[in-house]
Amino acid sequence: MQIQLAQRMEAMKASEIREILKLTRKPSVISFAGGLPAPETFPVAEMQAVAGTMLASRGCEVMQYSTTEGEADLREWIAGRMNGRLGTSVEASEILVTSGSQQGLDLTGKVLLDEGDEVLCESPTYLGAIQAFTAYRPRFVEVPTDDDGMLPEELAKRLAGCRRPKIIYVVPDFQNPSGRSWSLERRRQVRDVASRFPVVIVEDNPYGELRFEGVARPPLKAMDRHGQVVMLGTFSKILCPGLRLGWIAAPVELLEKYVLVKQGADLHTSTLCQRLAADYVRGYDLDAAIGRIRELYRRRRDVMVAALERELPAGIRFTRPSGGLFLWVELPQHLSGRDLLVRCLEHDVAFVPGGSFFPNGGHENTLRLNFSAMPEPRIEEGVRRLARAIREMLADTTVPASA
């Protein structure tokens, strides 16, 4: 029988890169490909204690269905933390607990996008957002970025040329994939440009708390004067991703729409996981735990940056992020990240080719490296292998006259 799939499935293709990366599961491979937090930072013993007490005292309650919006005390805690740390002024009633911030992206598409609507995003942007929004069949409009973030004049130009711009999707802190963070000035400028159009700014902020140095900049959400910013947050990078806990902070009228679509998606986020997180943050020092994560990732960033500086052939540029999990490499124009990955697998090292992070294609000469998940000696060895593969490719390829 020929099963007739929904038309949206035409745009949803299994990524060829994902298939290649399956080869990286061998223990001999040093993988800079994933976006995994370091498992040694997970609070296993603490969670065991929290779960034991919780199940003994309220086992039936925490195994029951719950409200779509989320556990009241967890919503309070999230709003309080956002306001205290980020300078926002959100109420608990403006928080919806989600199954990871990835669900926040999918629900955003469901609430806001009709086929052909425009999603403006940084170039490059987060692959998971491209995947989530693609199901709603928008047109992606990439906005050029530099080291300070999205270029406001380019955003204005593109917005003016859009027919139905709905979403500006941004990751201003330690972006996945580039590791870049926006300057304060850029944040203000982008907010000002956006305020002239009927669009929602979706500010995705999984990495803001993972700053290794320098001064934190306020999120767009804290600068929002028109109720235009929806912020996505997550416990994945500050606690552990397996809980699948994130949140949406949005003005109440919009949040009500999110609640409606979440009901249809999964009724509510796991009661058990929400209770685990709520009891954990009440009983333990989350800030101290985040401090340890930052310290570990800063060391790993330092080791990777030093190894890249030492090993890479001249003329290859890469970012030096002040936080987060990733850095971004630009190869000479004529080299392809995809070809390099194939070659790197022969050397037992892997990364994600950067072309995947551009919804409209191109930029094949780029790559994303993760520095959070590998012990330092493996990072050094992995960079040595990567550099060897690049040198081989440079030796094999002749530069086209136009390059």
Ligand SMILES: Cc1ncc(COP(=O)(O)O)c(C=O)c1O
């Ligand atoms: C920018 C960005 N947004 C969202 C997510 C999804 O995170 P989660 O669903 O675990 O909260 C990720 C994960 O890597 C990410 O990098």
